[in-house]
Amino acid sequence: xxxxxxxxxxxxxxxxxxxxxxxxxxxxxxxxxxxxxxxxxxxxxxxxxxxxxxxxxxxxxxxxxxxxxxxxxxxxxxxxxxxxxxxxxxxxxxxxxxxxxxxxxxxxxxxxxxxxxxxxxxxxxxxxxxxxxxxxxxxxxxxxxxxxxxxxxxxxxxxxxxxxxxxxxxxxxxxxxxxxxxxxxxxxxxxxxxxxxxxxxxxxxxxxxxxxxxxxxxxxxxxxxxxxxxxxxxxxxxxxxxxxxxxxxxxxxxxxxxxxxxxxxxxxxxxxxxxxxxxxxxxxxxxxxxxxxxxxxxxxxxxxxxxxxxxxxxxxxxxxxxxxxxxxxxxxxxxxxxxxxxxxxxxxxxxxxxxxxxxxxxxxxxxxxxxxxxxxxxxxxxxxxxxxxxxxxxxxxxxxxxxxxxxxxxxxxxxxxxxxxxxxxxxxxxxxxxxxxxxxxxxxxxxxxxxxxxxxxxxxxxxxxxxxxxxxxxxxxxxxxxxxxxxxxxxxxxxxxxxxxxxxxxxxxxxxxxxxxxxxxxxxxxxxxxxxxxxxxxxxxxxxxxxxxxxxxxxxxxxxxxxxxxxxxxxxxxxxxxxxxxxxxxxxxxxxxxxxxxxxxxxxxxxxxxxxxxxxxxxxxx
Amino acid sequence: xxxxxxxxxxxxxxxxxxxxxxxxxxxxxxxxxxxxxxxxxxxxxxxxxxxxxxxxxxxxxxxxxxxxxxxxxxxxxxxxxxxxxxxxxxxxxxxxxxxxxxxxxxxxxxxxxxxxxxxxxxxxxxxxxxxxxxxxxxxxxxxxxxxxxxxxxxxxxxxxxxxxxxxxxxxxxxxxxxxxxxxxxxxxxxxxxxxxxxxxxxxxxxxxxxxxxxxxxxxxxxxxxxxxxxxxxxxxxxxxxxxxxxxxxxxxxxxxxxxxxxxxxxxxxxxxxxxxxxxxxxxxxxxxxxxxxxxxxxxxxxxxxxxxxxxxxxxxxxxxxxxxxxxxxxxxxxxxxxxxxxxxxxxxxxxxxxxxxxxxxxxxxxxxxx
Numbered sequence: 007x008x009x010x011x012x013x014x015x016x017x018x019x020x021x022x023x024x025x026x027x028x029x030x031x032x033x034x035x036x037x038x039x040x041x042x043x044x045x046x047x048x049x050x051x052x053x054x055x056x057x058x059x060x061x062x063x064x065x066x067x068x069x070x071x072x073x074x075x076x077x078x079x080x081x082x083x084x085x086x087x088x089x090x091x092x093x094x095x096x097x098x099x100x101x102x103x104x105x106x107x108x109x110x111x112x113x114x115x116x117x118x119x120x121x122x123x124x125x126x127x128x129x130x131x132x133x134x135x136x137x138x139x140x141x142x143x144x145x146x147x148x149x150x151x152x153x154x155x156x157x158x159x160x161x162x163x164x165x166x167x168x169x170x171x172x173x174x175x176x177x178x179x180x181x182x183x184x185x186x187x188x189x190x191x192x193x194x195x196x197x198x199x200x201x202x203x204x205x206x207x208x209x210x211x212x213x214x215x216x217x218x219x220x221x222x223x224x225x226x227x228x229x230x231x232x233x234x235x236x237x238x239x240x241x242x243x244x245x246x247x248x249x250x251x252x253x254x255x256x257x258x259x260x261x262x263x264x265x266x267x268x269x270x271x272x273x274x275x276x277x278x279x280x281x282x283x284x285x286x287x288x289x290x291x292x293x294x295x296x297x298x299x300x301x302x303x304x305x306x307x308x309x310x311x312x313x314x315x316x317x318x319x320x321x322x323x324x325x326x327x328x329x330x331x332x333x334x335x336x337x338x339x340x341x342x343x344x345x346x347x348x349x350x351x352x353x354x355x356x357x358x359x360x361x362x363x364x365x366x367x368x369x370x371x372x373x374x375x376x377x378x379x380x381x382x383x384x385x386x387x388x389x390x391x392x393x394x395x396x397x398x399x400x401x402x403x404x405x406x407x408x409x410x411x412x413x414x415x416x417x418x419x420x421x422x423x424x425x426x427x428x429x430x431x432x433x434x435x436x437x438x439x440x441x442x443x444x445x446x447x448x449x450x451x452x453x454x455x456x457x458x459x460x461x462x463x464x465x466x467x468x469x470x471x472x473x474x475x476x477x478x479x480x481x482x483x484x485x486x487x488x489x490x491x492x493x494x495x496x497x498x499x500x501x502x503x504x505x506x507x508x509x510x511x512x513x514x515x516x517x518x519x520x521x522x523x524x525x526x527x528x529x530x531x532x533x534x535x536x537x538x539x540x541x542x543x544x545x546x547x548x549x550x551x552x553x554x555x556x557x558x559x560x561x562x563x564x565x566x567x568x569x570x571x572x573x574x575x576x577x578x579x580x581x582x583x584x585x586x587x588x589x590x591x592x593x594x595x596x597x598x599x600x601x602x603x604x605x606x607x608x609x610x611x612x613x614x615x616x617x618x619x620x621x622x623x624x625x626x627x628x
Numbered sequence: 629x630x631x632x633x634x635x636x637x638x639x640x641x642x643x644x645x646x647x648x649x650x651x652x653x654x655x656x657x658x659x660x661x662x663x664x665x666x667x668x669x670x671x672x673x674x675x676x677x678x679x680x681x682x683x684x685x686x687x688x689x690x691x692x693x694x695x696x697x698x699x700x701x702x703x704x705x706x707x708x709x710x711x712x713x714x715x716x717x718x719x720x721x722x723x724x725x726x727x728x729x730x731x732x733x734x735x736x737x738x739x740x741x742x743x744x745x746x747x748x749x750x751x752x753x754x755x756x757x758x759x760x761x762x763x764x765x766x767x768x769x770x771x772x773x774x775x776x777x778x779x780x781x782x783x784x785x786x787x788x789x790x791x792x793x794x795x796x797x798x799x800x801x802x803x804x805x806x807x808x809x810x811x812x813x814x815x816x817x818x819x820x821x822x823x824x825x826x827x828x829x830x831x832x833x834x835x836x837x838x839x840x841x842x843x844x845x846x847x848x849x850x851x852x853x854x855x856x857x858x859x860x861x862x863x864x865x866x867x868x869x870x871x872x873x874x875x876x877x878x879x880x881x882x883x884x885x886x887x888x889x890x891x892x893x894x895x896x897x898x899x900x901x902x903x904x905x906x907x908x909x910x911x912x913x914x915x916x917x918x919x920x921x922x923x924x925x926x927x928x929x930x931x932x933x934x935x936x937x938x939x940x941x942x943x944x945x946x947x948x949x950x951x952x953x954x955x956x957x958x959x960x961x962x963x964x965x966x967x968x969x970x971x972x973x974x975x976x977x978x979x980x981x982x983x984x985x986x987x988x989x990x991x992x993x994x995x996x997x998x
Contacts, residue, residue, distance in 0.1 A: 049906030049913075249908055259907040448906045448913070455935050503991060510983040517734070517976040526935045528747065528946045528964035530972040531738065533677045538665040542658060549654040556647035585669050 033076075035296055039303030040287070041075045042327050044310055044319060046249035046261035049448040050386075051316070053323045054078060054250075055330055060443045061162065065155045066114060067095040078162070082248070083170070083291040085163040089117045094155060096120075098148040117159060124156055158247060165248035167238055168193040168268055169281070169288045174234050177227040179206065186289055194281075196235055197268075207232040243269065250284070251277055252314040259315070276313050283309055318387075326385045326446070334378025335399060339433045341371030342406070342426045349423035361419055368413070368422050372406040375429075379403055385446060389460040392449045394583065397467045398436040402429040404471025405478075412500060420497065424478030428572075432474070438598065439580075458522045466515030466540060472508035473543060473575045476501060480568035481616065487562060488619035498561065505568055509547040516540040535585050539578030546574050562624075566617040573606045645710035650703065657699045660686070664696075674765060674840030682742060697742070704735045720993070723986025730978025737971025745966035748890065749948060752898040753958040757922065759895040761963045764841045766888035767866060771797065774880050782888075786847050798876050799853040801883075807833035810846040810865050821860035824872050831863050846885060892963075893941060894923035901950055901959045915947050917959040932961060942967065 041055035048060075058074035070077075070093055081088040092114035096102050105123030107115055131153040134146050142150070171190035176182055180199045184191040196203065206228055214220045221229060242265040249261035254274050264281065267273050283306040290298035311320040348364030379390050379399060386392075391400045409425030441447055453459065479501050486493060519540065520530040531537060550567045553559035559567065584599050643649075664680030671679070680686060683695030694702075711728050715721070747765075752758035767783035769792075779794055786792075792801040811834035819827045826848070837843050846865025853859070854874050862872050864885045872883040897920040904914035916933040921940060932938050938945040948962035 046908045049909040049911055051907075246908075261908060448909075448911065450911065458935065503987065506983070506987050506990060510980070510987055513983060514976070514980045517972065517979060520972055521976060522935070524969065524972060525937060526946060527948070528937065528944055528962050528966075529745075530741065530969070532673075533664065533681050534673065535665050535668060538661050542661055545654055545658050545661070549651065549658070552647040552650040552654070556651050558648060558651050582665065585665065 035079075035291065035294065035299050036303075037073075037075045037079065039300060039307055040079055042323050043250065043303070043307055044252075044261075044314065044323055047247075048444055050444075050446065051261065051314070051319060051323075052444070052446070053326050053330075056326060056444060056446070059330070061158070062093065064443060065093045065095070065159060067097065069095050069112060069114060079291060081159075081162045082166045083288050085167070085170070088163060092116045092119075093159070094120060094152065096148070096152060098145050101145050101148050101152070117156060117163075120152070120156065124153060128153070160241075161245050161247040164238075164242050164245055164265075166264060166284060166288060167242060168197075168264060169285045170292075172196070172234060172238075174231050175227040177206075177224055177231060179224060179228070180231075186285065187292075192285075193235070193238055194268075194285075196231065200235070203228065203232055203235070239269075250310070251280055252310060279309055280306070280313070322385050322387075325381050329378065329381040329385065332374075332378070332381075334374045334381065335433060335436065338371045338375040338378065338402075339430065341367050341374060342430045342433070345371060346423060346426035346430060349419045349426060352419045353423060361417075364419060364422055364426075365413065368406060368410065368426060371426075371429075372403070372410055375399075375403045375406060382446065386448075388449070388456055389464055391463045391467050392453055392459055393441065393447055394580075395436060395440045395445055397463075397470070397579070398432050398439065400464070400467050401471040401474065402432040402436070404468045405429045405432065405475045408472065408475055408504075412504075416495075416500065418495065420482050421475070421479065421500075424482055425475055428474045428478040435601075438601070458518075458525075462515055462518040462522050465511055465518055469508055469511030469513075469515050469543070470575050470579060472504060472511055473547075473571045476504045476508050476568050477570070477572040477575070479504065480565045480571070481613070483565045484562070484569060484613070484616035484620055487565070488616060488623055498565070501565070501568060505547060505550070505571075508571075509544065509551070512540065512547065513544045516544055535582035539582040543571070543574050543578050546571065562617060562620045566613050569613040569616070570609060573609050576602060576605055641709050641713060644706045645714040649706040653699060653703055653706075656694065657696075657703070660694075660696060660699065668838070672836050672838045672840060675836070700735065700738070704732065704739075707732055707735075720989060723982045723984070723989055725982070726985060727979050727982030730975045730980075730982055732975075733971055733978060734975035737968045737975060740968030740971065741966055745964060745968065746890070748887075748963050750892075750896070750945075750961050750963050751951065751958050752896060752917075752919075752961070753956055754898050754901055757895045757897040759892045761890045761892060762886075763888035763890070767845045768886060768888045769847075769864070770884045770886060772882040772884070773797075778881075783845055786845075786885075797881075798879075799851050799874070799881075802850040802852070804848040804850055804861065805831070805833070806847040807831055808845055809834045809836050809843040812844075812865070822862075823858060823860050824862050825868065825870065826861050826863040829863065831865060849883075892943065894921060896921060896945070896961075898959050899929070901957045903950065915950060915959075917947060917961065919945075932959075944969065 041053060041058075043054045044051045045054055045057045046052075047057045055075050058078035062070050062072065062074045062077055072091070072093070077088075077091065077093070080091070092112075094115050094117065095113055096105065096107060096115055097113055102109070102113070104127070105120060107119060107123070127149060131149055134142060134150050135153075139147070169192055171184070171187035171192055173190060176184075176191065180203055182191050182195060182199055184195060186192055186195070210221065210225050210228065214225070218226060218229065245265040246263045248263050251262040251264065251267050253259055253261060254267070254277055262277075264284065267277055267281070283302060286302035287299065287306060289295075290302050307320070311323070345364045345367035348360050348367055352360040352364055382396070382399075383390050391397050405425045406429045409421040412421040413419075479497065483497055483501060486497070516537070519537065523532065523537075524530045546567075550559065550564060553567075554564045580598060580602055584602070660680055664676050667680065668676040681696035684697045686693045686695040707728060711725070711732060715725050715728075717725070746763070748761040748763045750758045750761050767786075769781040769783070769786055771778045771781075778797070781792060786803055786806050788803055788806050790803045790806075792803070793799075810831040812829050812831060815822070815826065815828055815830045831846050831848050844866055846863065846868075849862045849864060849872075851859060851862055851872075851874070854876055858874060858876075862883075864872055864883060866885055866887065868885065874881040874883075899918040899920055902916050902918075903912055904916075905911065906913045914934055916931055919930050919932055919938070920927050921930060921938075923941075930938050932945055932947050934947050937947075942965055944964045944966070946962040946964070947959070949960035951958045951960060
């Protein structure tokens with residue numbers, strides 16, 4: 007049996023699951039406890055809600071509007087309904103035609119609709135999967151992805167099949183009395199009688215051959231049950247996606263799926279308790295019994311976290327739920343937008359209420375931002391920056407935190423407005439570079455060191471933040487210097503100190519990076535693109551400061567140089583990533599490259615325009 | 629006359645010590661940095677580094693431009709003069725002076741590293757000892773006579789058209805085609821006058837890999853003077869499973885192409901290599917090698933981990949990679965011999981302390997004047 011046959015078998019198996027008696031609306035069930043239950047996924051134990059969101063996003067290419075948690079519950083506990091839910095995105099038109107799919111908005115299809123097409127294309131998919139990714143057409147790529155998704159979904163549909171009722175005739179000779187569901191046994195209940203069942207069926211076949219016509223009703227029931235039983239058992243082989251059972255052996259940190267527990271004989275008295283908990287959840291869900299469902303959910307959470315070797319797990323799961331529910335960075339984005347609006351209007355029409363409103367918005371936004379960052383640190387148990395995405399989040403935070411500090415001293419809305427704009431831009435870019443799926447990622451070995459993440463990475467990203475704030479304020483300086491009234495309020499002095507701090511952080515961060523490289527690769531400096539990018543920022547700042555000191559750069563030019571610091575930072579931050587990417591991610595990065603080029607060009611044009619306005623005014627007044 | 633010279637010298641030194649020097653040379657360095665970084669996309673890191681940064685002159689066609697060594701050397705000289713003779717030693721400038729000193733220390737370390745550091749790697753299978761370091765970049769053609777090394781020819785001499793001969797070798801090697809990243813293909817044409825592995829395969833130059841160590845160096849050779857029936861075309865490439873082997877008279881000759889080998893003055897035995905994984909994934913979270921260092925009659929255990937190297941007798945060993953074959957695991961350690969390794973640590977501390985002090989002094993002055 008090929009791997010892909012599983013889909014067809016699976017649909018048979020799933021449709022054989024007993025249907026639900028109660029037609030009551032399951033929407034009344036509280037999903038809170040279920041959503042918080044732990045699962046090991048992509049190297050990290052996370053709440054089911056995060057798991058559900060990643061998986062549903064993967065299948066539907068982020069286009070499903072279903073609630074991920076309800077979807078997952080139905081998939082696990084009520085698979086025969088779940089196969090009818092349209093969750094698979096088939097975006098490629100030719101592929102849709104090939105799979106005989108009806109056209110509809112959203113391009114989402116159910117596993118049932120796809121089953122026939124998947125079976126017909128399985129041979130081709132098997133051949134394609136071994137060929138190199140870059141040699142595939144987009145349609146072939148889409149076909150492989152669809153097959154892979156269907157397989158993963160199949161694992162979910164089957165994940166708890168051992169706990170669900172089977173719609174089969176029960177042979178009297180086996181003496182099985184279903185205890186959990188009326189009239190219908192579960193896989194586990196039959197498993198207790200596996201030996202007599204198989205022996206009897208073998209005896210029948212030995213006696214009468216495989217022709218069902220010659221069987222008695224009792225014999226038919228035995229053969230039918232044995233067939234069903236084996237089908238489920240086989241389809242569940244290698245069903246490891248839903249790892250909800252804590253490690254069963256000392257010193258192991260690998261969580262197990264129910265099926266690997268059952269099939270690899272890794273059970274223990276502890277794991278039996280958990281299976282019973284899940285059994286109770288399945289029963290309550292199917293009966294839409296809100297009271298039992300809540301009780302079972304709480305019991306499962308309590309027992310699972312108690313059995314986990316990681317004692318802080320319960321707290322971290324709750325933190326992650328809070329993180330998911332709050333969406334702190336979206337909240338911060340909205341508040342910064344309001345702060346920018348308020349600050350902008352205040353600079354134009356100086357009304358103290360506007361100032362207070364904008365300031366409050368910035369504080370609230372920074373608080374949300376800080377809370378989000380803190381929650382991530384708590385959940386991942388590591389310093390805040392370990393990926394490109396996280397560096398953006400952190401830089402945004404540094405910008406607004408620093409601006410708040412400046413604002414309490416200056417109280418003129420300049421730092422506030424500049425920081426709100428810069429941080430908005432950074433948070434706007436963040437989702438673009440966020441990894442597919444879970445953005446709370448585990449790290450590769452070389453990065454898996456809290457000391458260097460906390461020192462070098464934090465230092466250099468804080469440096470980026472200071473650079474961007476400096477750049478934003480330099481824009482404001484140029485804007486004001488080109489305006490009508492001359493103000494002497496020490497803005498240039500603030501910018502000067504900020505740029506020195508930026509120089510300190512980027513220079514120190516860069517050399518710390520060298521020391522890290524010396525510790526892990528044996529060379530302090532290797533002219534690697536990332537290193538060169540960081541050095542470029544340092545050199546640019548050193549150059550501006552020496553030019554200012556030596557008198558070659560006048561104040562307007564100095565400020566213009568600081569304003570385009572944003573370009574240098576963007577190039578060092580993202581530009582170097584574009585240099586080292588392979589061909590296969592071309593589509594993704596070409597979008598980023600175009601965005602980066604547009605940003606650089608726009609920023610350069612803006613700064614040039616502001617600078618010439620200042621020059622023009624000077625020339626006019628002299 | 630002496631006075632005039634002194635004045636002239638003072639004038640030049642004074643000019644060199646001006647911030648203007650930095651102002652006018654840094655743009656060149658920044659341009660070089662950007663060009664050298666962008667060039668890595670097409671020519672790979674190693675070649676770009678040698679062309680742009682580890683060079684005195686960068687030839688842009690017929691136009692000589694200053695290379696990385698020249699520019700950084702000039703800035704270092706200017707900074708040294710400024711630091712020694714023209715520094716302002718008031719407290720107000722203490723931070724700047726400290727930072728400048730730190731940068732000088734970094735430059736000294738950089739030049740020391742550039743001119744004497746040697747990098748390589750050592751592969752040790754579990755349960756075995758290793759003493760030979762392979763260079764990452766330098767390859768060599770080794771000719772062995774009766775099991776003893778007869779001559780070693782560095783890869784820079786293995787060029788298309790080159791003739792390699794020695795008075796006490798009975799044969800001459802002509803390099804038909806050298807390739808820095810050979811593509812191996814099946815030999816299509818008739819295998820007449822073709823020997824060894826060349827009977828089955830042919831080499832052609834392929835696109836260079838981004839990292840030089842990933843390139844497969846090799847060459848198609850013609851051997852003459854080996855005798856009737858063995859003169860003809862051969863191929864040779866790195867890590868070729870069977871070397872070119874010749875029997876001439878009563879002597880046995882072997883030709884090998886390999887990464888340059890250096891031996892350690894002590895040996896390392898790999899007891900155990902361990903790989904930590906993120907649970908339930910194929911993604912490594914850590915690597916570690918348990919090693920026994922054997923030096924003369926002394927031996928002691930050490931553990932080398934990611935970010936935790938072993939330093940001994942001027943050599944530093946880093947956990948770099950590993951190789952898994954069925955039934956056996958080998959660790960790959962990067963080996964660096966660099967007498968200048970400590971400079972960046974001192975330089976970093978000085979630069980950081982200097983810049984921080986400067987910011988504090990500036991901020992204090994701001995308060996003072998406000």
